[in-house]
Amino acid sequence: MAVSTRRLQKELTEITTAGTPCGITLLKADDFQTWFLTLEVLGESLYQGEVFALMFRFDSQYPISSPAVQFVNDETYQPPIHPHVYSNGHICASILGSEWSPVLSVIAVCITLQSMLASCKDKTRPPDNDRYVAHAPDNPKKTRFVYHDDEV
Amino acid sequence: MEDVPDPTDFPPNDIAPGLRELDEALRCTICGDLFSGPLSVACGHCFCSLCIRTQLNVKAECPLCRKSTTEFHLRKVQSIEDAVQAWKIARPYILQLSRDEVQRRLQFAEARAALQDVSTRSPKKRRRNPSLNDDDEVIEIIKPTSKMNGQRSGLSPADSSGSSTPQSVSCPVCQKQVPMAKINQHLDDGCKSPTPIEFEVGSSTTNNKGKQKQDWQKLFGAAESSTGSKGKGKAKSNSKSKLEPSATPIPKVAYHTLKEKRLREMLSDHDLPTTGDKDTLIRRHERWVLVYNANLDRNPRDRETLEELIRKLKKWEDTRGGKKIGVGDVKAYEKANKVVFAGLIEAARPKKPPPKPQQDDPEHDNIEQQRITEATDDPSEIQVPISSSPGSSVPPVTEDEQTGMPVDG
Numbered sequence: 313m314a315v316s317t318r319r320l321q322k323e324l325t326e327i328t329t330a331g332t333p334c335g336i337t338l339l340k341a342d343d344f345q346t347w348f349l350t351l352e353v354l355g356e357s358l359y360q361g362e363v364f365a366l367m368f369r370f371d372s373q374y375p376i377s378s379p380a381v382q383f384v385n386d387e388t389y390q391p392p393i394h395p396h397v398y399s400n401g402h403i404c405a406s407i408l409g410s411e412w413s414p415v416l417s418v419i420a421v422c423i424t425l426q427s428m429l430a431s432c433k434d435k436t437r438p439p440d441n442d443r444y445v446a447h448a449p450d451n452p453k454k455t456r457f458v459y460h461d462d463e464v
Numbered sequence: 465m466e467d468v469p470d471p472t473d474f475p476p477n478d479i480a481p482g483l484r485e486l487d488e489a490l491r492c493t494i495c496g497d498l499f500s501g502p503l504s505v506a507c508g509h510c511f512c513s514l515c516i517r518t519q520l521n522v523k524a525e526c527p528l529c530r531k532s533t534t535e536f537h538l539r540k541v542q543s544i545e546d547a548v549q550a551w552k553i554a555r556p557y558i559l560q561l562s563r564d565e566v567q568r569r570l571q572f573a574e575a576r577a578a579l580q581d582v583s584t585r586s587p588k589k590r591r592r593n594p595s596l597n598d599d600d601e602v603i604e605i606i607k608p609t610s611k612m613n614g615q616r617s618g619l620s621p622a623d624s625s626g627s628s629t630p631q632s633v634s635c636p637v638c639q640k641q642v643p644m645a646k647i648n649q650h651l652d653d654g655c656k657s658p659t660p661i662e663f664e665v666g667s668s669t670t671n672n673k674g675k676q677k678q679d680w681q682k683l684f685g686a687a688e689s690s691t692g693s694k695g696k697g698k699a700k701s702n703s704k705s706k707l708e709p710s711a712t713p714i715p716k717v718a719y720h721t722l723k724e725k726r727l728r729e730m731l732s733d734h735d736l737p738t739t740g741d742k743d744t745l746i747r748r749h750e751r752w753v754l755v756y757n758a759n760l761d762r763n764p765r766d767r768e769t770l771e772e773l774i775r776k777l778k779k780w781e782d783t784r785g786g787k788k789i790g791v792g793d794v795k796a797y798e799k800a801n802k803v804v805f806a807g808l809i810e811a812a813r814p815k816k817p818p819p820k821p822q823q824d825d826p827e828h829d830n831i832e833q834q835r836i837t838e839a840t841d842d843p844s845e846i847q848v849p850i851s852s853s854p855g856s857s858v859p860p861v862t863e864d865e866q867t868g869m870p871v872d873g
Contacts, residue, residue, distance in 0.1 A: 319494075
């Protein structure tokens with residue numbers, strides 16, 4: 313079995329036996345290519361009562377290479393309005409790009425994104441949203457984001 | 465789905481204190497498997513040799529604490545390797561014990577409940593209930609949830625404590641069927657016994673081990689004929705043997721200075737296929753250096769044979785290795801998508817001087833400007849000037865909180 317499959321199998325086992333942290337649930341993990349999880353910010357925040365869905369796409373190099381993570385944008389789920397989340401669901405977060413580490417996991421990414429939403433003070437789209445979304449590649453990993461803002 | 469051993473195989477702490485933690489502590493945080501050839505980095509964190517060597521090629525920092533570290537800091541951690549070796553042997557046994565314990569408790573609880581039901585009427589029942597804890601019954605109840613358990617559930621504690629029935633069990637490490645009396649010896653030998661350690665492929669024909677070797681050979685036959693590698697049967701037969709304990713690591717190579725011919729020579733020195741373009745050759749050699757050196761980081765008795773390494777290399781190449789992540793051939797990609805890019809550039813142009821709402825963030829403007837120029841230079845990637853919190857999952861502190869400055873002056 314490939315390393316990526318073994319590793320994902322372990323993560324799945326842990327999710328099913330030990331459960332997921334508060335506000336995070338596993339929606340669909342039928343294979344080891346694409347997983348869906350739901351994310352919800354608990355407690356006081358600008359996103360109270362909103363439920364989002366995250367799509368994870370893994371390549372055979374996982375966990376050495378990062379998963380492609382984005383918010384789902386369909387009839388059921390819409391991406392949150394956040395300065396680092398584009399309206400097509402792409403997320404500009406350094407841990408999904410240059411700051412990815414192979415010891416991180418699906419759940420660790422979810423927790424980080426949850427805290428990114430929880431600490432949001434200004435519910436706006438990124439300033440260049442329209443321009444980016446018009447040209448965005450399907451896979452957010454092909455976008456070279458520039459991380460200049462470590463405040464939010 | 466194949467069952468993958470995991471710390472959660474063990475019961476939680478209230479039943480088996482510390483076992484999950486112990487199992488977790490002996491696992492690499494990158495691959496999640498028990499350490500294979502554990503190496504420590506500058507900060508002291510420990511990873512499988514292949515995992516950390518691969519990762520250091522990507523980024524020269526510790527994956528756990530992000531302290532910078534390089535290949536020169538890698539040190540073998542012998543005691544961890546010994547601990548893992550022992551744990552591999554002890555794990556199935558302890559797993560069985562702990563599962564028996566769970567069952568025992570469950571039955572005890574059931575028995576007590578039953579006892580409470582009837583105790584008022586017939587106090588004699590009390591004496592009969594402990595018989596439920598009989599080992600035989602325990603074994604019958606356990607459901608085999610995995611391959612390993614399946615075999616183990618057939619083996620009662622009485623067997624493991626010394627009966628000499630010629631039963632065969634599957635090795636928890638290599639999954640091979642091994643006579644039970646020889647399982648410990650088999651594990652001690654790093655899964656090489658019961659057949660004597662072989663130095664030549666195909667020299668053995670004994671029992672199931674021989675069969676597996678044959679399978680390999682089939683694979684190799686296929687691999688070699690498909691890649692058309694010649695160079696067999698030359699004076700390289702000795703490199704076909706198990707790695708010598710004294711073998712030395714292959715030094716890193718500065719590939720960009722090498723001619724393709726030299727690359728092919730280097731590959732054929734190791735009996736590797738020499739097909740493919742230069743990029744493929746480089747990636748193949750690079751991967752070979754990784755797996756070869758990682759193999760040397762293991763105890764000599766745990767090392768894989770060169771054939772096994774080559775087989776894995778081929779598998780790696782078939783599944784992904786041949787290709788780079790993302791856009792493989794940039795030039796071809798650019799050519800194929802020329803029309804799309806032209807359209808994009810055209811679409812981006814009129815927007816260049818948009819009616820700017822006044823902004824007090826000059827740095828931001830600069831970056832946006834830069835984005836536009838870069839997008840025209842290299843249309844295969846789009847750059848976006850927004851970012852987010854770095855690695856930590858701790859909510860970042862805003863400047864206001866940090867300084868405690870009143871917003872209003």
